[in-house]
Amino acid sequence: MKFTSTLIKGKLIKRYKRFFVDIKVNNSKITAHCPNTGTMMGLLNPGNIVFVSKINDPKRKLKFTLEMIKSNNRMIGVNTHRANKIVLDGLNKKLIKEMKNVKEIKPEFKYSDDTRFDFLCDKNLLEVKNVTLLRSKDFAEFPDAITTRGSKHLIKLAESIKKGFKPFVLFLTQIEGINKFKIAKDIDAEYYKNYLKVKKDGVKFLAYRCKLNDKEIRIEKKIDIIDE
Structure with a gap:
């Protein structure tokens, strides 16, 4: 982008x-x-x-x-309004390998009366979380505050499996040069609990970092998600 x-x-x-x-x-x-x-x-x-x-x-x-x-x-x-634009650019340029064979991309997909997800990519539901928290040199983290909305999205994503969707959460890590990601369970224990539960249920989690400069921000590479 x-x-x-x-x-x-x-x-x-x-x-x-x-x-x-x-x-x-x-x-x-x-x-x-x-x-x-x-x-x-x-x-x-x-x-x-x-x-x-x-x-x-x-x-x-x-x-x-x-x-x-x-x-x-x-x-x-830090501009959270850019996150979906960066991901859409990445989807169109096939930079997210799990989505490289997608034929149709629908932003702001209305899943139910009270829930929208950021993208529907064929049958893949994709929810984007912007990551800016860096408390150590090794790990990017999410969230940086309690997120009840984030927990709600996790539960809805797990429910979508029964409807034939394939749900994903993409942690868009807008932190230059970082190679590891983890959930900040000390900041939001409920989100971490829901993360572990829906992961077992079949929700897939991805973390990709960005390359940033004063002319563009683009998805650069996939990074490791570490469960502690």
């Missing part, structure tokens, strides 16, 4: 009111939209290098959007 224009580099000042970040660009301060509802644990140290996009839309109060943060010498994509 290519950005429409090269991103602007700056330094993080602070995040506040959840959806706002102040950033120093050269000798000026700008305020950008923060498109991430998670805690962004470990990413918000003042002085971290950040990258923002700019949209000249008169209807928008904030012209800038936070896209990436450099933390512990790794680029990390």
